[in-house]
Amino acid sequence: MTNSISCVEQTGCILLIGSNTTEQHPLIGTRIINAVKKGMKLIVADNRKIRLAEIADMHIRLENGTNVAFLNGLMHVIIKEGLADDEYVKTRTENYDELKAIVEEYTPERTAEICKITPEEVVNAARMYSAPEAAMIVYCMGITQHSHGVDNVKSCANLAMLTGNVGKAGTGVNPLRGQNNVQGACDMGALPNVYTGYQKVVDEASRAVFEKAWGVENLPGNVGLTVTTAINAACDGQLKALFVLGENPMMSDPDQHHVKTGLENLDFLVVQDIFPTPTTALADVVLPAACYAEKDGTFTSTERRVQRVRKACDPPGKARQDWEIVGDIAKRMGYDGLTYNSPEEIMDEITRVTPIYGGMQYDRIDQVGLQWPCPDREHPGTPFLHKGTFKRGLGLFGPASYMPPMELPDEEYPFLLATGRCYFHFHTGTMTRRTRLLDREERFPYVEINLDDAKRLGIYDRFPVMVSTRRGEVKALARVSDVVVPGHLFMTFHFEEAAANALTNNALDPVAKIPEYKVCAAQVRRAS
Amino acid sequence: MKRTLTTCPYCGTGCQFYLLTDGNGRLVGVEPSSEHVISKGQLCVKGWNAFNFPNHPDRLTVPQIRKNGKLVEASWDEALDLVASKLKEVQEKHGADSIAFFSSAKTTNEENYALMKLARAVFKTNNVDHCARL
Amino acid sequence: MKRAKTEELKTFFESLSDKYDLRVPVKLHDGTRVLGSLSEGEFAIEGGKIPQKPTSVFFPQFDEMFVVTDGDVAMAKPPAKPIMVVGMTAEDLDCLEFIDKFFAENFRDNIYYNKRDGSVVVGVSGRCGKDGEFMKIAGGKCDIELISDGECFIVHPYTDKGEGLVEKLQADECGCGGVHMEALRKESDALPKEDEETVDKASELIRQGKVTDEFWDEIATRCIACTSCNLACPTCTCFEVYDRERDGKMVRQRIWDSCQLDGFMREASGHNPSGKQLQRTRRRIHHKLAADVERWGHRTCMLCGRCDEVCPTEIGIKSVCREIVKRFS
Numbered sequence: 004m005t006n007s008i009s010c011v012e013q014t015g016c017i018l019l020i021g022s023n024t025t026e027q028h029p030l031i032g033t034r035i036i037n038a039v040k041k042g043m044k045l046i047v048a049d050n051r052k053i054r055l056a057e058i059a060d061m062h063i064r065l066e067n068g069t070n071v072a073f074l075n076g077l078m079h080v081i082i083k084e085g086l087a088d089d090e091y092v093k094t095r096t097e098n099y100d101e102l103k104a105i106v107e108e109y110t111p112e113r114t115a116e117i118c119k120i121t122p123e124e125v126v127n128a129a130r131m132y133s134a135p136e137a138a139m140i141v142y143c144m145g146i147t148q149h150s151h152g153v154d155n156v157k158s159c160a161n162l163a164m165l166t167g168n169v170g171k172a173g174t175g176v177n178p179l180r181g182q183n184n185v186q187g188a189c190d191m192g193a194l195p196n197v198y199t200g201y202q203k204v205v206d207e208a209s210r211a212v213f214e215k216a217w218g219v220e221n222l223p224g225n226v227g228l229t230v231t232t233a234i235n236a237a238c239d240g241q242l243k244a245l246f247v248l249g250e251n252p253m254m255s256d257p258d259q260h261h262v263k264t265g266l267e268n269l270d271f272l273v274v275q276d277i278f279p280t281p282t283t284a285l286a287d288v289v290l291p292a293a294c295y296a297e298k299d300g301t302f303t304s305t306e307r308r309v310q311r312v313r314k315a316c317d318p319p320g321k322a323r324q325d326w327e328i329v330g331d332i333a334k335r336m337g338y339d340g341l342t343y344n345s346p347e348e349i350m351d352e353i354t355r356v357t358p359i360y361g362g363m364q365y366d367r368i369d370q371v372g373l374q375w376p377c378p379d380r381e382h383p384g385t386p387f388l389h390k391g392t393f394k395r396g397l398g399l400f401g402p403a404s405y406m407p408p409m410e411l412p413d414e415e416y417p418f419l420l421a422t423g424r425c426y427f428h429f430h431t432g433t434m435t436r437r438t439r440l441l442d443r444e445e446r447f448p449y450v451e452i453n454l455d456d457a458k459r460l461g462i463y464d465r466f467p468v469m470v471s472t473r474r475g476e477v478k479a480l481a482r483v484s485d486v487v488v489p490g491h492l493f494m495t496f497h498f499e500e501a502a503a504n505a506l507t508n509n510a511l512d513p514v515a516k517i518p519e520y521k522v523c524a525a526q527v528r529r530a531s
Numbered sequence: 532m533k534r535t536l537t538t539c540p541y542c543g544t545g546c547q548f549y550l551l552t553d554g555n556g557r558l559v560g561v562e563p564s565s566e567h568v569i570s571k572g573q574l575c576v577k578g579w580n581a582f583n584f585p586n587h588p589d590r591l592t593v594p595q596i597r598k599n600g601k602l603v604e605a606s607w608d609e610a611l612d613l614v615a616s617k618l619k620e621v622q623e624k625h626g627a628d629s630i631a632f633f634s635s636a637k638t639t640n641e642e643n644y645a646l647m648k649l650a651r652a653v654f655k656t657n658n659v660d661h662c663a664r665l
Numbered sequence: 666m667k668r669a670k671t672e673e674l675k676t677f678f679e680s681l682s683d684k685y686d687l688r689v690p691v692k693l694h695d696g697t698r699v700l701g702s703l704s705e706g707e708f709a710i711e712g713g714k715i716p717q718k719p720t721s722v723f724f725p726q727f728d729e730m731f732v733v734t735d736g737d738v739a740m741a742k743p744p745a746k747p748i749m750v751v752g753m754t755a756e757d758l759d760c761l762e763f764i765d766k767f768f769a770e771n772f773r774d775n776i777y778y779n780k781r782d783g784s785v786v787v788g789v790s791g792r793c794g795k796d797g798e799f800m801k802i803a804g805g806k807c808d809i810e811l812i813s814d815g816e817c818f819i820v821h822p823y824t825d826k827g828e829g830l831v832e833k834l835q836a837d838e839c840g841c842g843g844v845h846m847e848a849l850r851k852e853s854d855a856l857p858k859e860d861e862e863t864v865d866k867a868s869e870l871i872r873q874g875k876v877t878d879e880f881w882d883e884i885a886t887r888c889i890a891c892t893s894c895n896l897a898c899p900t901c902t903c904f905e906v907y908d909r910e911r912d913g914k915m916v917r918q919r920i921w922d923s924c925q926l927d928g929f930m931r932e933a934s935g936h937n938p939s940g941k942q943l944q945r946t947r948r949r950i951h952h953k954l955a956a957d958v959e960r961w962g963h964r965t966c967m968l969c970g971r972c973d974e975v976c977p978t979e980i981g982i983k984s985v986c987r988e989i990v991k992r993f994s
Contacts, residue, residue, distance in 0.1 A: 008544065008569055025889045028544050029575035033977035036887055040979075057886050147664070180543030184643070185636035188661045191643035193634035195657050199644065204657050217652040223627065227657030230664060233631040242631055242658075244621040246614075248646050249635030255665040271617045278589050287617070288610050289602060291591035295540040296550055296558060296582070300639025302538045304545025304569070312639055315535035315550035316558055316585070320592025321607065325642040328611070329649050335615035338653045341645055349641035370695050371568055372545070426890070429541050429577065430662075437587040438580045439907050439920060443928040465935045517664040534705060536694050549693065551726075560726035563893075563975070565716040566696040572716055573977045575891045576926070582727070583920065588911040 006139065006175035006387040007306045007374065011035055013173035015135020016044040018128070020070065020159070021145015021521075023053045026426035028143075028179045028305070035141075044135070046128050048073060049145060050421070051451075051493060052486045061128055064488055065118040067421055068149055068408035068522040073125070074158035075405065076114025078106040078165055080129035087133070088167030096164050096398040105402040117405055133166045137173030144181060144423065148520040152512040154403035164398045170389040180305040182430065183295075187303030190360070190375070191353070195227030200357035216356045217340050229516040230256065231509070237265030244271040248325055249292065253281035254431035254496060257518035258474045259505040275328060278433045281499055292325050293318035294434075300326075300346040301368070303375075307385070309363050310372030408522035409510035412490065416472060416524035418456075420492045422503040423520070432497035448479040448501030451493040452527060457483040460528065467530035470494065472523055475505035478530055492525055536564060540637065541577045546570035550582055558582040622654060631658035666846065667820040669836035674811065674818060675708045677834045678751060685749035685785065688722045690715055700750060710811065710818075713795035714754045718899040718971060720764055722750045723780045726896070726921045730776055730906070733915040741776055747783040751811075755803035758788050759967040760899035762806050766961075767902050776919070785826060787811060791818070791849055802853040812849055819846055860968050860983055866994060867986035868954035868964050875993045878943060884985055885946040887978040892923035894949065894972035894981060900965045903929070924948055950985055 011017070011034040025032030032055065039045050039058050047059040048070075056062040065073050081087050082103060092099050111122035118125075132138050140163055146155045160169075160176050168174035180186045192198040202209040210222045228236055234256055236242035245266070256262045266272055266285045274283045275290040283289045297318040303309045318324070326349060333341035343349050347365045354360050361378040373384035389398070412419050427444040428435040435441040450470050452462060462468055464483040469476055470492065479494065479501045487493050496503040508523040534549040547567040551560035561582050565572035594610035595602040605613075621629055632650040634643050643661070650659040669677070678689050682703065691706035692698050698709050700719055732739045753761065765781065768774040786806075791813035794800040803810055808827035811818040819839055822828040839845055870876055895901045905922040908915055922929060925946070930939040939945050957965040966982050973981030 028542050029577075029889050029891060030544050030546055030570055030573060030977055033573075033889060033891075036889075036978045040887075054886070054889070182543060182636035182662075183538065183540050183545075184639065185543060185661070185663045187640040188634055188636045188638075188643045189663055191634075191640050192647045193643045193659055193661045194663075195660050198647070198651075204651075213651070217648065219652045221655065222651055223655050223657050225628075225657060227628070227659060228631055230633060230660045230662055233633070233658060233660065236631075241629065243625045243629040244618055245631050245633065246618070246646075247633040248642070249637045250633045250662050252633065252662075255662050270621055273614050273618075277585075277591060278587070279591060283591070286595075286602070287597045288614055289591060289595040290610060290614075291593060294585050294590075295637075296535075296537070296585045298639065300641045302545070303640060304538075305543035306545070306569075308545055308569075309640070310538045310545055310547065311536070313535045313537045315533070315537065315552050316556050319586070319590045321594070322590070322592055323607070325638050326645045329642070329645040331607075331611050332615055332618075333649055333653050335611060336619065336653050340652060341648060343645075346639065346641040349644055353640065353644050427576065434540070434584045435577065437589060438577075438583040439905060440580050440583070440922065440926065440928070441577065443905070444576075444926055515664065520665075532701065534693060534699065534701060547695075549697070549699070560721075562697075562699060562717050564695050564697050572697075573891070573893055573975050575889065576923075579892055579896055580920075588909055 004175065004177040004179070004306050005169060005389060006172070006177055008034065010139060010173045010175065010387070011038050014038070014043060014137050014139045015173070016046065016132055016138040018046045018048065018132050018138065018140045019055060020048040020140065020142045022141055022143030022179055023049070023051070023423070024141070024179065025054045027181060027424060029426070031179060044131050046131055048128070050488060050491065061124065061131065063120055063124050063128060065120050067419055067491070069118040069405065070146055070149070070155040071151060071158050071403050072109060072114050072117040072405035074162050075106045075109035076111060076118070076125040077129040077132065078102070078162055079109045079114070080111060080126050081133050081165060082106065084130070086130065087165050091167030092165060095170070095393070096400055098400040102161055102165070102400040102402040105404060132162070137171060138166065138168050139173065139175055139177055140168070141177045141179065143179045145521060147178070147515070147517055149522065150409045150510045150512055150519040151403070151406050152517045153514045154406070157401040157403055161400050161402060164400065169398065170387070170391065172387060175387060184302040186305055186307060187301065187309070190303055195229055198356070199353060200359045212356065216352070219340070231511055231516045231518060234262050234265040237268050240268060243269060245269055245273070247272070247274045247282060249276055251276070251280045251282045251431040251433060253285070254499065254502055254504060257504055257507040257520065258509040259502050260475055261509055275325065277322070278437065280431065280433055290328055291320065291322035292328070293322050297322075298324045298346070301350065304372070307374045308372040309360070309368055309375065311365070311368055409519055410508050410523045412524045416526045417490070418492045418525045418527055419490060420470070420472065420494065420506060420523050420525035421521045422494050422496050422507055424497065425495045428495065428497035430497070432499070436497065445497070448477070448494070448498035449482045450479045450527065451482045451484060451487045453487050453489045453491065454483055454485060455489045457481060462527070462529055468527050469530050470506060470525055470527050472506040472508070472525045474507065477501040477503070477505050492527060534562065539574070539578045540581060544569060546574055546578050548574060548578060548581070558585055618654065627655040628658055630654055630656055634659060634661040636661050636663060666839050667831060667834055667836045668817045668839040669820050669834060670817050671708070671710060673834070673836045674710060675703070679703055680833065681749060681830070684746065686744055686746040688748060688750045690752040700752060710752060710789060711793040711813070713798070713800065714757065714969060714971070715752055716971070716974065718897055719750060719753050719757050720761055720899040722748055723784070724764065724777055724902065728776050728919050730917040730919055734913065741779060743779040743782070747785065748780055749785040749787070751787040751789070753786060753788050753807060754969070755788065755790055755801040756967045756969040757899055758786070758803045758806040760969065761786065763900050763961070763965055763967070764902055785830065789813070790853070799852055799856060801856055802850060812846070814845065814849060819849070863990050864954065864964065864966060864968060864983065864986045867989040868958060870989055870993045871951060871955045872958065876989055880989070880992065881947040882943045884980050885942040887980050888925065888942055888946050889978065890925050890942070891977060892925050893975035893977070895923040895925060896921055897971040897975045899969060899971070900953070900967065924952070950982060953982065
């Protein structure tokens with residue numbers, strides 16, 4: 004998030020796009036509910052009738068995969084009606100002319116046609132978002148998990164900059180991070196192109212810093228493989244060994260058959276985890292790890308707040324903490340630079356090599372966590388980014404044109420399938436399905452289908468159906484409602500016995516390599 | 532009874548609560564932190580129940596290595612020796628970029644840092660990522 | 666009666682920690698007040714009610730019921746030391762009185778009474794609430810009540826057990842012949858009764874059938890099923906039972922449940938008589954303000970206010986009652 008969670012209480016309008024906030028970030032969702040009651044405007048741009056849609060000022064059910072067109076449509080109206088923040092555009096941004104030229108084509112009528120909404124919705128949403136002094140864009144995987152995810156994100160940023168909504172309280176471009184430490188994993192350089200604090204591996208100066216800090220030579224300068232492209236490389240035979248720490252690609256990655264082929268094709272697979280999973284089942288070595296309650300450390304929240312995690316009990320049996328295991332492997336490889344006495348010692352090293360974490364020593368975040376950038380021990384942390392200036396100087400408009408998703412419904416597979424999560428389960432379900440109350444709430448895999456479609460196909464609520472795509476087929480219980488529009492299906496990926504990712508399409512965004520989980524072509528029928 | 536202030540293991544909101552541990556070292560409950568800047572004494576249903584999975588009987592408790600197609604229990608030394616020797620073998624035979632490391636959005640910053648450092652400093656590859664995209 | 670300084674009370678409780686499993690108000694690391702041992706944090710008798718429900722010392726979130734090994738059943742045992750809980754407010758003591766009754770009804774819940782029997786309950790009231798506000802005097806329902814006059818606590822035993830314990834307390838006698846106490850009692854009686862009147866009025870309106878389903882639907886739209894209202898409520902007694910097997914032993918366990926969850930009432934077939942959020946939200950309030958009035962002769966919301974504080978969308982029982990009275994009376 005460019006801004007803080009508390010900004011929800013300081014904004015005049017939220018454009019919520021591709022986030023089911025009350026289910027996926029409940030205590031952010033509830034802040035939105037309360038803000039609406041106090042008069043904040045809420046625009047929900049989401050195909051599904053999520054809970055927040057019920058209290059929103061506008062619920063725009065745009066077709067999945069048409070976000071760029073929708074956002075361009077809003078910008079078209081904003082420019083045309085003189086609702087842009089001209090002063091901000093002039094002094095804080097560049098490349099406005101290109102943006103203007105591209106959004107010129109997205110008239111309300113054309114936008115409405117692409118998004119399957121009405122021109123009035125485009126016009127009204129543009130006016131509502133641009134009206135208040137401060138407005139926020141809040142999004143989640145509904146924006147990013149597309150073959151044009153990067154374009155979607157850039158379009159959000161364009162809209163915010165066009166209206167002067169970056170760099171002050173109650174504004175910003177705010178992706179909600181769906182996992183406890185996805186922000187931290189990125190900050191820590193668990194990415195193929197950067198070290199900690201987004202210092203680029205292709206940058207020789209960065210490499211020199213880490214070579215010195217780590218006492219090694221010749222750090223590689225090529226960008227590595229992502230999770231998704233690594234699986235492709237395993238299928239191709241280029242990747243020979245994989246070390247997986249606390250992930251479950253068999254359940255979380257697109258096209259399960261493809262993932263399985265890749266993992267089976269490896270010479271050597273190590274999986275370090277807390278529970279057995281479909282991924283550990285394929286491993287050559289399984290290493291038992293401590294869970295969050297059994298260790299010290301830090302997580303970084305969606306608002307960039309670095310907070311302490313503390314050990315409340317011992318790990319079961321011979322399970323050990325991830326950092327200890329990693330250190331022992333390094334030692335066996337003849338490297339002592341990963342031998343630490345405690346997580347605090349690791350954090351001290353992180354603060355030395357990571358400017359944005361420079362002031363994140365444990366004694367400083369003991370009671371209240373701090374938000375990065377926090378460069379030194381005296382710095383109070385940063386509630387919102389880009390105040391006064393962008394990191395690169397001027398904010399760069401990166402306009403994009405609408406491109407359709409990679410696989411759209413056709414005669415053979417007439418439904419549009421999107422996948423995501425539900426309130427009671429988390430990610431691949433390894434923890435929540437072993438939590439009594441949560442497991443009881445959602446025990447069976449299900450597929451949401453619209454009432455009209457269900458009636459037409461003779462499908463009844465809670466009756467089993469087969470959902471299939473070009474990749475595979477799974478059996479799930481029908482959940483018949485108006486949450487999804489006719490022609491759409493929605494499934495969650497929590498259930499091993501009906502893995503939604505046996506169905507999904509391994510189509511990736513060309514830059515971010517994120518899979519297109521929100522659109523693929525599917526078919527549904529009664530299970531015999 | 533012991534109380535430990537920690538951060539919720541689920542979504543990225545960053546709520547904090549106290550984990551309750553009984554005299555046998557077992558987790559027996561959750562109490563919200565009433566003073567936390569974000570959660571302010573409130574939690575969602577996942578947070579309230581975050582004490583319930585760590586002591587589930589399915590937990591992995593011993594290292595396992597595959598022998599004759601089956602995963603069998605092994606000592607830490609045996610398992611880690613195998614990991615190191617196999618990775619070294621692959622690295623020597625096929626080059627640094629024939630190995631990849633998946634880190635985790637579930638584990639701590641310190642552990643992500645450690646795995647990232649292992650990949651880059653020890654195995655000399657930038658093939659390190661996690662499931663941010665998923 | 667004795668009149669004790671905070672420090673004297675602390676010393677008194679410390680001296681009892683050998684004999685009792687002490688649960689006194691302490692301030693933890695980040696300022697959160699809980700019922701814990703004196704070693705956990707700073708003694709914090711002042712500051713009003715404890716955010717977590719104090720009845721959890723007898724009915725905790727998680728409990729083992731029994732263990733089966735090779736067909737032999739070992740029931741849960743009473744704790745090694747009796748529990749002494751300090752810091753219950755007058756409302757909390759009303760709650761405790763009710764759940765004592767509830768867990769003794771029909772059959773006696775031994776898992777609860779294992780902890781409750783032999784326990785000592787110490788109430789707190791007077792001028793030591795949040796920001797110094799006056800807390801209602803209970804005048805009973807506990808072994809000892811600590812009544813703050815703003816400087817010290819008048820230590821009022823109500824039971825023989827309480828008398829016996831107070832004898833050991835090192836503190837001066839008040840020596841005012843009851844005048845002091847009388848003044849505090851008057852102050853307590855004069856406390857505003859708005860909450861009580863509102864909730865009673867709402868209870869009446871619900872029982873008269875004046876609150877519409879449209880209203881409940883509107884309230885339900887704000888509920889995200891976080892379950893905090895139930896988990897913070899000292900009179901909520903629902904639990905879920907499940908078994909876990911490990912090392913040849915089967916352990917039956919129970920954990921706090923919530924009527925705000927779909928699975929709470931769902932039948933094995935999948936049919937659910939409370940299958941909509943509207944029904945569950947209505948039930949939460951109906952139960953305390955209407956159904957229990959019929960069953961027990963009184964409402965079972967004792968106005969402690971915890972659900973209002975933990976509800977992230979401001980639909981705790983007092984908020985909803987205020988809305989009901991505004992719209993339907």
